[in-house]
Amino acid sequence: MKAFTESFSTTLDSKGRVTLPASVRRKLGLEKGDKVKISAKxxxxxxxxxxxxxxxxxxxxxxxxxxxxxxxxxxxxxxxxx
Known part of the structure; x- marks a missing residue:
């Protein structure tokens, strides 16, 4: 799993979903359907x-x-x- 140490802002939608900016998805090599773990440090x-x-x-x-x-x-x- 790749780590990401930069910060960015995103908005939580009415269903509780967040959208990762395209630049973040590219840096992490994420594609549609990939699972993402979010850790609050x-x-x-x-x-x-x-x-x-x-x-x-x-x-x-x-x-x-x-x-x-x-x-x-x-x-x-x-x-x-x-």
């Missing part, structure tokens, strides 16, 4: 859409132990401390 990551910094900061206030966060103008991702 850091379950302390939370993510939410946020259209402005105020929304991002409001999301951060929901947590007691924020280690770091990123905001790209569309989405905020938060890493919680152990």
């Amino acid at each position: 850091n379950p302390r990551i939370r993510s939410r859409e946020a259209s402005c910094i105020e929304e991002a900061l409001s999301f951060l206030q929901e947590f007691d132990s924020v280690e770091t966060f990123s905001f790209n103008g569309e989405r905020v991702e938060v890493v919680l401390s152990g």
Whole structure:
């Protein structure tokens, strides 16, 4: 099984499915019907859409132990401390 260490974003659809970007599928040599195992190495990551910094900061206030966060103008991702 090939490992993939780059990060990417995808959207969960209404049936709980995710779409892997074509670039990821190519790098991993995946084809239609292949089985994929997804492993969450850091379950302390939370993510939410946020259209402005105020929304991002409001999301951060929901947590007691924020280690770091990123905001790209569309989405905020938060890493919680152990």
